[in-house]
Structure formats: structure tokens, C-alpha cells
Amino acid sequence: MKAVLLIDFGSTYTKVTAVDLESEQLLGTAAAYTTVQTDINDGLRCALQQLETATGPLEFAERYACSSAAGGLRMITSGLVPELTAEAAKLASLGAGAKILKVYSYQLTEDDLEEIEAARPEILLLVGGTDGGNSACILHNAKMLAQSKEKFPVIIAGNRSVGRQCQRILEGRETYLVANVMPRFGELNIEPAQEKIRELFLERIIQAKGLSQASELISGIMMPTPSAMMAAMRLLAEGFEEEKGIGELLGIDVGGATTDIYSIASGMPAKANVVYKGLPEPYVKRTVEGDIGMRYSIHGIVDAAGIGRVAQLSGLTEGRAEELVEYLSRQTDTLPQNSELEALDFALASLAVETAVSRHAGRLEEVYTPTGLAYAQTGKDLSGVDQIVVTGGSLIHTRRTGQIAAHALYDPAHPESLRPKKARILVDRKYILAAMGLLSQHAPGTALRIMKKELVRDGAEE
Amino acid sequence: MDQKQKTLVIGVIGADVHAVGNQILYHAFTEAGFNVINLGVMVSQEEFINAAIESNADAIVISSLYGHGELDCRGMREQCDEHGLVGIPLFVGGNIVVGKQPFEDVERRFKAMGFDRVFPPGTAPETTIAALKEVLGVEGQK
Numbered sequence: 001m002k003a004v005l006l007i008d009f010g011s012t013y014t015k016v017t018a019v020d021l022e023s024e025q026l027l028g029t030a031a032a033y034t035t036v037q038t039d040i041n042d043g044l045r046c047a048l049q050q051l052e053t054a055t056g057p058l059e060f061a062e063r064y065a066c067s068s069a070a071g072g073l074r075m076i077t078s079g080l081v082p083e084l085t086a087e088a089a090k091l092a093s094l095g096a097g098a099k100i101l102k103v104y105s106y107q108l109t110e111d112d113l114e115e116i117e118a119a120r121p122e123i124l125l126l127v128g129g130t131d132g133g134n135s136a137c138i139l140h141n142a143k144m145l146a147q148s149k150e151k152f153p154v155i156i157a158g159n160r161s162v163g164r165q166c167q168r169i170l171e172g173r174e175t176y177l178v179a180n181v182m183p184r185f186g187e188l189n190i191e192p193a194q195e196k197i198r199e200l201f202l203e204r205i206i207q208a209k210g211l212s213q214a215s216e217l218i219s220g221i222m223m224p225t226p227s228a229m230m231a232a233m234r235l236l237a238e239g240f241e242e243e244k245g246i247g248e249l250l251g252i253d254v255g256g257a258t259t260d261i262y263s264i265a266s267g268m269p270a271k272a273n274v275v276y277k278g279l280p281e282p283y284v285k286r287t288v289e290g291d292i293g294m295r296y297s298i299h300g301i302v303d304a305a306g307i308g309r310v311a312q313l314s315g316l317t318e319g320r321a322e323e324l325v326e327y328l329s330r331q332t333d334t335l336p337q338n339s340e341l342e343a344l345d346f347a348l349a350s351l352a353v354e355t356a357v358s359r360h361a362g363r364l365e366e367v368y369t370p371t372g373l374a375y376a377q378t379g380k381d382l383s384g385v386d387q388i389v390v391t392g393g394s395l396i397h398t399r400r401t402g403q404i405a406a407h408a409l410y411d412p413a414h415p416e417s418l419r420p421k422k423a424r425i426l427v428d429r430k431y432i433l434a435a436m437g438l439l440s441q442h443a444p445g446t447a448l449r450i451m452k453k454e455l456v457r458d459g460a461e462e
Numbered sequence: 463m464d465q466k467q468k469t470l471v472i473g474v475i476g477a478d479v480h481a482v483g484n485q486i487l488y489h490a491f492t493e494a495g496f497n498v499i500n501l502g503v504m505v506s507q508e509e510f511i512n513a514a515i516e517s518n519a520d521a522i523v524i525s526s527l528y529g530h531g532e533l534d535c536r537g538m539r540e541q542c543d544e545h546g547l548v549g550i551p552l553f554v555g556g557n558i559v560v561g562k563q564p565f566e567d568v569e570r571r572f573k574a575m576g577f578d579r580v581f582p583p584g585t586a587p588e589t590t591i592a593a594l595k596e597v598l599g600v601e602g603q604k
Contacts, residue, residue, distance in 0.1 A: 185471075185516060185517050
């Protein structure tokens with residue numbers, strides 16, 4: 001046996017997963033409260049004790065960890081046009097596993113600067129202009145940022161003609177110059193910026209968050225948890241060497257504060273009479289809905305979907321649903337322990353899925369032209385994606401996972417939304433996806449085979 | 463990109479799906495030494511403007527083939543002004559109005575809308591290239 005320990009320092013729970021690399025078996029999983037305020041190792045030790053109670057004593061050959069504790073990786077981005085470089089910066093940051101506090105476009109104002117200082121980002125991503133294109137905006141913004149009292153690191157990934165100039169303006173601060181996120185108009189190049197974000201996360205952010213105390217116990221790769229999730233989903237979709245992946249997929253993670261959606265799919269127009277508009281989207285795309293979550297962001301779900309639909313799906317009266325929503329928003333650690341709360345959570349989770357996937361998926365617009373009907377597509381066409389992977393407590397600890405996940409599908413009432421037409425639902429019942437993403441950095445074949453075994457089709461018994 | 467190279471944003475405006483002529487212009491302009499950002503067909507005013515802002519374009523060249531160009535182009539100059547692209551040269555050409563109308567009238571109306579150069583149907587790319595070089599003050603581009 002060669003046991004490996006995979007640790008996910010979450011904002012609430014520290015989750016541990018043990019895997020035997022030789023037999024490619026999951027040995028066990030456990031979770032305990034995260035103790036980032038005192039000593040992060042307390043929570044880890046507690047989770048390990050639980051794990052070993054179930055599995056017996058384990059000797060770990062390697063220990064790897066990812067983290068979203070202490071607020072995750074908090075970033076602010078600043079770009080030029082909202083739909084173009086500002087969007088590219090946002091895609092780059094989300095894809096690197098960051099939590100975006102705010103996206104700014106055009107020139108930063110003094111008010112913006114105050115806001116940025118108050119928000120205290122851990123990284124600021126400064127972009128704007130294509131290579132050889134607009135330079136006035138990024139230069140202005142660099143000058144504004146140079147006045148900031150907060151010394152956050154700045155990654156510069158804009159018009160390459162003025163990259164060095166921006167660095168000089170920001171002299172005395174930590175700056176990093178990488179390739180433009182949009183070197184040519186409409187061309188995304190977000191990997192270099194993402195690489196730098198990950199590097200900074202490893203180098204200094206882990207230290208600042210008291211996670212370094214744990215590092216002596218850990219052999220390596222600390223990454224943001226969303227990056228680990230993305231790595232797992234990508235591996236699952238694409239496969240590794242001879243081990244085939246399962247193909248294009250949509251991933252859903254409904255949490256207490258946010259809902260994350262991942263798509264591993266090209267999503268380009270399938271038909272000849274469809275014109276693609278706007279920025280091409282990355283093949284591995286992550287979106288985060290900061291206003292959609294089961295507890296902390298419960299009001300966001302109601303605002304987006306309306307209390308009427310919450311009532312309808314839960315079978316409660318509107319008045320009662322409102323009362324319970326109010327209660328849950330204050331008692332955020334409430335689990336659905338009675339049938340009424342179960343029904344409400346079902347409705348909330350369904351609407352969280354529906355809202356977040358609708359925002360993630362592309363849209364198709366009918367355009368009547370003098371030469372006939374034409375279609376304009378913006379964003380990804382996911383209608384042909386036929387697999388949905390679901391994770392997150394509210395989705396995996398219920399018997400109605402399939403019904404909830406079905407809200408991610410195409411809705412005849414909203415034909416413009418390019419969501420999957422039909423899909424099989426795969427459930428991460430044991431909550432191992434982030435762990436498998438970590439493992440994929442060292443033993444991708446093993447991680448893939450374990451995922452294929454452990455992700456259960458909804459309806460199938462464990 | 464060459465420092466001296468001028469950047470053009472081109473595309474077919476409105477709900478117009480005529481792709482061929484625009485593609486020819488793309489090749490002709492590129493061959494003539496311009497850095498060309500081709501937005502393709504069914505391009506809105508906003509898309510032209512956003513592309514011009516990010517790329518710091520020197521001119522916007524709008525094509526229209528389906529007869530509704532006049533409606534589609536209305537307010538384009540004002541939109542440019544509003545977005546800080548004050549004075550950017552605007553070119554338009556193709557079948558830009560409904561039916562057969564005297565070109566002088568058409569040209570006058572489009573110039574009144576703030577377009578710098580207006581081209582009738584059947585204009586050769588060379589004509590437009592010469593006009594671009596003149597307006598942009600380009601000498602010696604091949």
C-alpha cells in the first residue's frame with residue numbers, strides 16, 4: 001500500500017481524502033472545522049483522527065493540499081472595454097481559481113481607488129488595450145494605482161507596448177509583467193496571466209494566510225481549491241494517455257455563499273447559419289455567481305428567481321417560504337433536518353442551478369434579415385453537452401440530486417439559453433473532486449480511474 | 463505590430479450577413495499594409511466602437527450590402543464622440559441605401575451623418591485604399 005493524503009482547507013471545513021496509489025482505491029474521507037484563526041493544523045489533525053478511526057492507522061507517503069480558506073484568493077481586475085479586455089481579465093482570474101471582488105473598466109477614478117484600497121485585494125490584475133492598441137487607459141490606471149497606500153502585487157497583462165512603462169510607474173511595488181490577455185482583437189491569451197496568479201498564490205498568499213504552518217506537514221502543490229476542481233473536471237473530460245476521458249461536460253458546485261459552474265467544452269456554433277459574436281470563450285471556463293448560494297447568498301436566489309417560484313417548487317406558501325428564507329439567511333449552519341426545510345432547500349438548490357447555469361451558458365438570438373432568418377450566438381453553446389457533474393453539500397446530500405440538476409437543462413420557455421438538451425447526471429457523492437484535482441498533478445491516471453469509479457450516476461445506488 | 467502601421471476596424475453593419483465582399487476588403491487592406499481588425503458580419507455600432515477603443519484604431523470602415531445601411535449607420539458619429547473616439551475617420555460603402563438613388567444624394571446624406579468618405583456600389587478596393595492613405599496621411603505603405 002502507498003497511501004496519499006489529499007487535503008482541502010475550505011472556508012468552513014477541512015476535508016481530507018486518503019487514496020492508495022497501488023490499488024487505486026479510495027481509502028476514506030473525513031471533514032472537520034477549519035481552524036485558520038488559531039492553528040490550521042488543529043482542524044487538519046481533527047479530520048485525520050476521524051479518517052483514521054474509520055480506516056485504521058495510515059502511513060502517508062505524500063500529502064498534498066489545496067485551499068480556499070480565509071476568503072480564498074481575493075482579486076480585483078482592471079481593464080478597458082467591459083466586454084473585451086475587462087472580460088478577458090475576469091475570465092483569466094476566475095480560471096486561475098480566484099475570487100473576484102470587483103471588475104473595473106475604463107479609467108479608474110479616485111473613488112474606485114478608495115474602493116480598491118478598502119477591499120484590500122491580494123492581487124490586482126491590470127490589463128487594457130490590444131498589443132499596439134490603446135495605451136492611454138492602462139497608463140492612466142497604473143498612475144492611479146501608484147497612489148494607492150495598499151501594497152498589493154500588480155500583474156500587468158495589457159498592451160505590450162507600454163508594459164515596462166506601467167512597471168516604472170508602479171515602481172516600489174511588487175509588479176509582474178506577463179503577456180497581454182488579449183494580444184490581438186478578439187483573441188484570448190489568458191494562460192500566462194493565470195500562470196503568474198498561481199505562482200503568486202503559492203509564493204506569498206499561502207504564507208499570509210497562516211497556511212504555511214501546515215506546510216511542513218505537506219509535501220506540496222498548494223493550489224486554490226477551484227483550480228483543483230477545474231483540474232479534476234478537465235482530466236475527467238479529456239482523459240490521460242490510454243485512459244479515455246468521458247468527453248465534454250458541465251460541472252455544478254452549489255455552495256453556501258457562491259455557486260460555481262464549470263464547462264469543459266468548446267461551445268462554438270455547430271451550424272453554418274449561426275454567427276458567433278463577442279469574445280471567444282475558453283475551452284475550460286469557470287464562472288462564479290457570488291449572489292447565488294444556499295445560505296449566505298440565499299436572498300440572491302430569491303431575487304433572481306422570485307419568491308413565487310421558490311414557493312411553487314417547494315410546495316410551501318409564499319409567506320412561509322419567505323419566513324424560512326429569512327431564518328436560513330441568519331442561521332447559516334442550518335441543515336435541512338425536517339421535511340419543510342428539505343422542500344425549501346430543494347427549491348433553492350434547483351433555482352441556484354437554473355440561474356447559475358443560465359448565466360454561464362451562451363445565448364442564441366434570432367435575427368430577421370432581408371435574406372432570411374439568421375442566428376447570432378454569444379457565449380458557449382452547451383446544448384450538445386450531455387454530461388453534468390454535480391458536487392457541493394446541498395446537491396450530494398439529498399435523494400433528489402437528479403431532479404435538482406435537471407434545472408441545468410434546456411428550458412422550452414427560454415429557447416435562447418444554450419443549455420444542455422439532455423444529459424446524464426454524475427454525482428460526486430463522496431465529495432472527492434477537489435482531492436482528485438490535487439492528485440491529478442502527480443498521478444493523473446489514478447485520479448481519473450478513481451473518479452470514473454466513484455462518480456455515481458444519479459439514481460444508481462452507491 | 464509595426465509602429466507605423468495604421469489600424470483599421472472593418473465589418474458589415476446591422477443584420478447583414480453578406481460575408482464575401484468584406485473578406486475581400488480584409489485581404490486587400492492587409493495586402494496594402496494596414497493592420498486590419500475584421501469583425502465579420504452582423505456587427506453592431508457598439509462592436510465597431512469597442513474594437514476601435516481597445517485597438518486604438520485609426521479608422522473604422524463600415525460595409526453594408528442589404529439596403530438598410532442608412533438606418534444602421536444613423537448615430538454612429540455621435541456614438542463615437544460619446545465613447546471618446548472624437549474625430550476618428552469613418553468610411554462607409556456598398557449598397558448602403560434602399561433601391562437605386564442618385565449617389566450624390568446618398569453621399570450628401572451620409573456625410574451629413576458624419577461619415578468622412580462614402581463609396582457607391584462596385585467600388586474597387588484600390589479606390590478605398592487610396593482614400594484611406596490620403597485621410598490617414600500614409601505615405602510609402604506598399
